[in-house]
Amino acid sequence: MSKINTIEVKALTKIFDKDVKAVDGISFNVKEGEILGFLGPNGAGKTTTLNILSTLLRPTSGTATVNGHDILTEPDAVRRSIGYVFQDTTLDIELTGRENLDFHGRLYGLDRDARQQRIKELLELVQLTDRADDLVKTYSGGMKRRLEIARGLLHHPTVLFLDEPTLGLDPQTRRSIWEHIQRLNQEKNVTIILTTHYTEEADFLSTRILIIDLGKIVALDTPDNLKARLKGDVVTLTFKNPAEIETFRPLLENINWVHQINVVTSGNNYAAMSRMMQTTTMSSSMNIGGTMPDMNSRTIGEHKKIPKQSQQKTEKPAADKSLQFGGETCPKCLNLLVDNGGHRIPEIVKLADEAGVVLESVELHKPALDDVFLSVTGRNIRDEKGSFMDMVRHRRIIRQARGQRVRG
Amino acid sequence: MKMVQPLSGQAIYVVLLRELKRYWRAKARVISSVAQSIFFLAIFGLGLGGFVGRFGGVTYLSYMAPGVIGMGLLFGSVASGVSVIFDRQFGFMKEMLVAPVSRTSITMGKILGGATTATIQGIILMTVAGFMGAFTPSLTFLVGAFAAIGAMLLITAGFVGLGVAIGSTLNDFHAFQLLSTFVMWPIFMLSGVFLPIDVSPLPLQVAMLCDPMFYGVELMRWCLLGAGADLLGSLGWLISLSVVAIFDILMVGLGTYLFSRSQI
Numbered sequence: 001m002s003k004i005n006t007i008e009v010k011a012l013t014k015i016f017d018k019d020v021k022a023v024d025g026i027s028f029n030v031k032e033g034e035i036l037g038f039l040g041p042n043g044a045g046k047t048t049t050l051n052i053l054s055t056l057l058r059p060t061s062g063t064a065t066v067n068g069h070d071i072l073t074e075p076d077a078v079r080r081s082i083g084y085v086f087q088d089t090t091l092d093i094e095l096t097g098r099e100n101l102d103f104h105g106r107l108y109g110l111d112r113d114a115r116q117q118r119i120k121e122l123l124e125l126v127q128l129t130d131r132a133d134d135l136v137k138t139y140s141g142g143m144k145r146r147l148e149i150a151r152g153l154l155h156h157p158t159v160l161f162l163d164e165p166t167l168g169l170d171p172q173t174r175r176s177i178w179e180h181i182q183r184l185n186q187e188k189n190v191t192i193i194l195t196t197h198y199t200e201e202a203d204f205l206s207t208r209i210l211i212i213d214l215g216k217i218v219a220l221d222t223p224d225n226l227k228a229r230l231k232g233d234v235v236t237l238t239f240k241n242p243a244e245i246e247t248f249r250p251l252l253e254n255i256n257w258v259h260q261i262n263v264v265t266s267g268n269n270y271a272a273m274s275r276m277m278q279t280t281t282m283s284s285s286m287n288i289g290g291t292m293p294d295m296n297s298r299t300i301g302e303h304k305k306i307p308k309q310s311q312q313k314t315e316k317p318a319a320d321k322s323l324q325f326g327g328e329t330c331p332k333c334l335n336l337l338v339d340n341g342g343h344r345i346p347e348i349v350k351l352a353d354e355a356g357v358v359l360e361s362v363e364l365h366k367p368a369l370d371d372v373f374l375s376v377t378g379r380n381i382r383d384e385k386g387s388f389m390d391m392v393r394h395r396r397i398i399r400q401a402r403g404q405r406v407r408g
Numbered sequence: 409m410k411m412v413q414p415l416s417g418q419a420i421y422v423v424l425l426r427e428l429k430r431y432w433r434a435k436a437r438v439i440s441s442v443a444q445s446i447f448f449l450a451i452f453g454l455g456l457g458g459f460v461g462r463f464g465g466v467t468y469l470s471y472m473a474p475g476v477i478g479m480g481l482l483f484g485s486v487a488s489g490v491s492v493i494f495d496r497q498f499g500f501m502k503e504m505l506v507a508p509v510s511r512t513s514i515t516m517g518k519i520l521g522g523a524t525t526a527t528i529q530g531i532i533l534m535t536v537a538g539f540m541g542a543f544t545p546s547l548t549f550l551v552g553a554f555a556a557i558g559a560m561l562l563i564t565a566g567f568v569g570l571g572v573a574i575g576s577t578l579n580d581f582h583a584f585q586l587l588s589t590f591v592m593w594p595i596f597m598l599s600g601v602f603l604p605i606d607v608s609p610l611p612l613q614v615a616m617l618c619d620p621m622f623y624g625v626e627l628m629r630w631c632l633l634g635a636g637a638d639l640l641g642s643l644g645w646l647i648s649l650s651v652v653a654i655f656d657i658l659m660v661g662l663g664t665y666l667f668s669r670s671q672i
Contacts, residue, residue: 054506079508090499094430106422107507151503 024215037206083152142173199369230367233341423517473542474628475601488522489571522568569659576670
């Protein structure tokens, strides 16, 4: 690769208080003009990493350079090189859009002409010119987001950090934000690190995806390469009678084109889950990727497509031990990773018939990033429950992260 | 964390500018503060004044007016310092903290901005009190009024610093109510607005002498009513000015320190 590294991260570790490792010795590089997607569940260490790279937090050990400047010794130069769009809005809603941008320009030392020129240009880029002089409190969520992205770019940063840029936005707005991000990456050649826990967002935008879980990098590759890791297709069987899963499973285990059989358990039993992962080495989850544009998914039978929004809301009490299904509980499902899935479906159905097992539906799809995520972390990304210990750990991290002194 | 941080003029200015813009737009706050002071002046000054009669050579309304202006200064300045809590709550703090400017610059902007807006408030109150007949229009008064504006800036700077210090320590803006009851009201009540110090019982006198606002009110009286007025219990402008200045240094220092180590 001839392109230079805009960001170089070496063995970065952040330990909050005693032994809670929010970021655990991560190293990676980001090349000029790249969009690096940071994919991971809540509490994985994404925001902590961004806060360290933006010099808001000091790492416990390790170091990094941003645009050639060391985060430890040249924090001001790093801050000038970056634009940071935080997860929660950081606009002053009592000021107008233009005033927010002007404030930012002054804070970064731009003179009047440069500010006016740049503000005009960026308002056009994010299509907010006609609302620029309205108070931000009258803006919609998507407009606020666009204004923040514009603000992050105002001082000509070489790198833009976007922390969950579309969190809480509706699908159309999300799509338009994606287009804005893509456009500014291409037109302005801005290097971007984007954190998200939406796999389809990472897939759509990223040049490369870095999957992070429990503070560690578990995978770093292009979206296509990541998906190619899971060779074959994912076939999801839904059983009429859940008890028959155990009857049918041994029959499948002996077939050579079935590479993997997996029940997507809820994250409650994480230890058991990792053990299972070790023995199966790879797994896949049922996924219908509601909003994935290129899902290549065909449904046989009457499997309900679950809209993304409702998937996220289906958080059940932690005591629920049943199997997970793309964020929804599916006690009757079994996922198979098979070669040439389309041709195998008749064989599977025939096998089920012979065994007297009744299948409610059979669904086929190409491995999506959700499957990759599950395969490398052993958890479903939409499963926000986690084990009890994970939850305790996560809460502690969040609490401590809030209590952590931030570098001024 | 480096304790000595470079100051950036433009950063200080932009934070100050933001305070002014927000003040200008929060008309309800300005109106309610002015109205509150008018109630005090009208009900106590004019009402009670008729009963009390002349007081240390001036009418009771005149005696009270500098203190009531001081009340506006006190509440306005502490509130604007404490607004760092809201900046944190609503996220804008991060925008300032991630910028390549020192926290000291941000605190300075905040303090100058808070002092400026509270002083504007004080000037409005001074004008209103003047129209209510609290001050004798004369050249001496005009000079005194300008001196009072200087005094207002000095008094408020310290209290904005106190507000920033409190706002950087409290993480919860529900504590605002407690702050108002247990910090701001005692400071106001003990500042000698209504009663001169030497008619108060001894424990109260001690408490009043510990109240920085007491010296602020003394200073305001000296500016607005003139040195010639026979003011009961007046300490003299030099002592008052010195105490206010020391309070400023302490509070600006404390505010800057606590803000620089506050959490987001």
